[in-house]
Amino acid sequence: MTDVDDRTPAPRPTEMQVRARADALLSRMTVEEKVGQLVQYFSFGPHFTSDGPALQQPDEVEHALARGRTGALLFVTDPAETNRLQRLAIEGSRHGIPALFGFDVVHGLRTIFPVPIAMAASWDPGTVERGQAVAAREARAVGVHLTFAPMLDIARDPRWGRMVEGPGEDPYLASALAAAQVRGFQGDDVGAPDRIIAGPKHFVGYGAALGGRDYDEVDLSESALRNVYLPPFRAAVEAGAGNVMSAYMDLNGIPAGATRRLFTEILREQWGFTGFVVTDADAGRDLVTHGFAADAAEAAARGVGAGVDLEMATTDPAYAHLPEALERGDLDIATVDASVRRILEAKVRLGLFERPFVDERRAAVVLADPAHREEARVAAERSAVLLRNEGGLLPLDPTTLRSVAVLGPLADSRRDTLGPWVFDVDLDETVTVLAGLRGRLDPAVTEVRFAPGIRPARRVFPSMFDVHPGNVPADPEDFDDDAELRRAVSLAAGSDVAVVVLGEWQHMIGEGASRSSLDLPGRQEELLRAVVATGTPVVLVLMNGRPLDLRWAAENVPAILDVWYPGTRGGTAAARLLTGDVSPAGRLPFTWPRSVGQVPLIYSHTRSHSPSAQGVRYWDEASTPLFPFGFGLSYGRFAYSGLTLDRISVRRGESVAVSVTVTNTGNRDADEVAQLYLHQRHGTASRPVRELAGFRRLHVPAGGSRDVVFRLGPAELSYWNAAAGTVVQDRAPFDVWVGGDATAELTTSFVVTG
Structure with missing residues (x-):
């Protein structure tokens, strides 16, 4: 189906025209049709199964579309499937209302950029904006209209796994990056060609969960809320963000997703936000789980009453019970109408009534654009942080190296190179650190040898995200742990330099992936110590989305380069950085603690009693960080x-x-x-x-x-x-x-x- 090429600029409606069209539709809709516009279903397709939350089956989604009982879908990225479902939505609506399609375009769609915490380490809003513009172009080409990004949660406890998705610890840096991401996703405003609606999340305070435990409650003072956690969201709203996502957890004793003060008073009345608010997955029904609402109907009334317009539901949405809530008098129809109007206005602004379908032939061309891969490479180069370079070991001189040992379980893992929160990927295009070095070094001059050293780590607890292909590494057959470690050490001993690639496997970080320790997982430090003991110069290349315990490495490994999870062209970028084709210039967007016992550790603390003793608060360890906020070395001085x-x-x-x-x-x-x-x-x-x-x-x-x-x-x-x-x-x-x-x-x- 190639009904419309949505590159063709459509006449942009004025705000008066947008409101008039939405009001005209609203006046003709039944209560059931209105409620349908406030429900967003997951649509994974028949191939998708999960041991996690129950999910709609394809026939359920299609039945809802055919009856006008859903106004939005998410997780569809096949343009042909998007067009098929869109046609069902339009034909199933008495008023021909198209559906919104959303997707987690967090750091790329097909072309994967470095993870958001890495992009924050670039300290370069221009790089960030260009990266999200590429993501938006690819997403819009396959029919996505809305992304659930950027994540703007300030994170000051690195045990929290979702730190990888955000801008770090500082509200000033986060605000600059928030505005850049919204501009990248949306362009000048909602409806710009090749752009999608930005959806800043999670409003607000999610990153301050107790103990860094995902989903746990949050207690924030008004000072912390206003001075630290709200500023990035305000910057995103001022940049024109068309959507905001609510947060899962309790905030000061009330579920954030049902706090009228947040969505109506602060977001809309004080900041002038005119877009719509969406729940996180199942957060509408979660109001019952919290013990805040007695049943689904009351949960729906509380959510819509607070100003949360669209419910993202894996199954049995609470908002489907809004008619019951109206009958009981839990809220009035005017409040429902206000939410429906905001959804309809977004669809009008996007031009979906005129151009509801996607050009399938063009989608393939856009996804294959080599310029996108180049942009990803540059972003990976600009995000890397050089943490240590004793004796000027880096950059390596390709003309003098005769042998290089590339070691570690992440060195040739394409899936881990991409990082978490990517789903619609082409692993064949991903360049690992091993592949990058082999491509950069002349095989006639330098022999590059590889050994993983230790086996991949498997997820201990199941997650709904494990169902995506490649999310959990396969346990290799006949892997002799001790023998493989000895082989890696032997390769290092016989090489001019050893490049050891360590860190966290990508499934160890992200949603539902908090950790109680910041240690290098498994036997990684054992491998590192054994390689260093050979006397061969060692470069430690890190893949991570949070600080790790590097106390031993920071004293014993001469060079440490943090490339984070660098994305589709990450290995190419890493090789260029290691060989001096480009100088590292990334800077840390968080304070790097010495150990987990120091967290949270932030640079912007207030002065307390005995400020002269600020750095010696522990009897057994310095209270200062291993690396300060903003830190990063360079090949320049x-x-x-x-x-x-x-x-x-x-x-x-x-x-x-x-x-x-x-x-x-x-x-x-x-x-x-x-x-x-x-x-x-x-x-x-x-x-x-x-x-x-x-x-x-x-x-x-x-x-x-x-x-x-x-x-x-x-x-x-x-x-x-x-x-x-x-x-x-x-x-x-x-x-x-x-x-x-x-x-x-x-x-x-x-x-x-x-």
């Missing part, structure tokens, strides 16, 4: 000088310009991420010892310099004050630091007066 202000005193509401010169004193061209941190010395609240208030990624040639100007205005100098119950800007002195991470020493100060 950078010096900061000439820190000046355009004024040393400003009145409230005014701005101050901060200038600094960044010089590359090394002999290699490289990127640097200049970072500005602020501290308000005193005021009407205790303020963090340092807070990121500006950053700039810039390329500096060897021996060259770049001047950088940061502007600090009311947004950077204000905060939400718990005592006042509002945003305030105090009259106070401010300290400024500029440098390459959160421990920057170049400093000056100014005063806010009046």
Whole structure:
């Protein structure tokens, strides 16, 4: 079916036209038809089975479409199937209303980019925006209209597995990346060609679950909520996000997905959000699980009454019971109409009434676009963080290497190279670290030998995500653990350098994958220690989505490069980084603790009693991090000088310009991420010892310099004050630091007066 090529620009309706068309449809709809628009079903197809939550069977989905009882589907990425189901939706509606199709386009569809925490490590909104634009183009080509991304949950406890999906610990960095992702997904606004609706999630506080345990309750002060957890969402809304997803957990004793204050008062009334809100999977019915609602009808009334418009349901949606809730008087029809109107308006803005189908022939062309793979490679290069490089071991010189041992269970695992939260992938296109090095090094000069050393780790507990092909590695037959480890060590001993690729298997992180330990899994550290003991120079390449316990490695391994889960062209990028074709310039988007006993450990803490002892809070270990927030090494060397202000005193509401010169004193061209941190010395609240208030990624040639100007205005100098119950800007002195991470020493100060 090639009914319409949706690249052809359709006349864009005005907001008045959007509202008028939605209202006209609404006036002709029955209660049952309205309720159908508020239900989104999973549609996995007949091949899909699960030991997890019950899922709709294909005939159930088609029956709902034929009766106009669902307005949206998700998890369909075959354009032919999308068109078939869309036709059923239109023909099943008395009013010809098309369906919305959603998908978890978290870090790519067919072309997989580095995981979101890695993209955050690029400290480059432009790279992030381009990556999500590629994802949107591929998704729209196959018929997807809505993504459940970006995930904007601030995460300060790395035991929480979903840290991998988000922007890290800092609200300033997260806000810049949030806006970039929305622009990448949506373009200028909802309905832009080759773009999809962005869906920031999970609103709000999900990343603060007790103990880092996924889905567990969250207790947040109003100060933390306003100053830390809400800002990235506000940035996404201001960038035009058309959808927001609710969160699963209790927030301060009330399920977040039924908190009117969040969705109606803050999101819509205070921020002016005009899009629609969707639940996370089964979070509508979860209100019964929480003990917040007595039954499904009450759960539906509580959800819609709070301002949550669309229920994502694996089976038996609570919102299907809305007619019962209306009959009981649990809510009124005007409230239901408001939710339905928002769904209809989204469909009008997307142009689905005029162009409901996808061009199947074009979809194949878009998915195969080699430019997308190149963009993914560049993103992987810009995301990698060099954590250690003693003696200048890196970059490796390809002209002098005669033998390289590539070791570790992740070195040639295509599925792990992609990372979690990808489903519609082509593993044949994925380049592993082993393949990347073999492609980069001349076989006539360098022999590249491989041994996994240890067997893959299997998931201990089943998950609904295991049903996707390749999510859990097969247990290799006849794998002799001790013999394989000895073989890996032997290869290392006979090589010029050993590249050891370790970390977490991709199924060990993500949703439902919290950990009680940050240790390298299984026998990985044993393998690493044995390889180091050979005396061969060792480069540790990490694949991960959170900090791991690297205390031994940080003292004994000369070079450590964190490539995260680098995506489709990750191995190519890793090889180029290791051989110096490009210099690493990623910077950590979180504080890296020494051990799990330190978490949560954040740089932007407040000053407490005995600040001089801040780094020695434990009797058995330093309280300082292994690597600070914003940290990352380079093949260049950078010096900061000439820190000046355009004024040393400003009145409230005014701005101050901060200038600094960044010089590359090394002999290699490289990127640097200049970072500005602020501290308000005193005021009407205790303020963090340092807070990121500006950053700039810039390329500096060897021996060259770049001047950088940061502007600090009311947004950077204000905060939400718990005592006042509002945003305030105090009259106070401010300290400024500029440098390459959160421990920057170049400093000056100014005063806010009046």
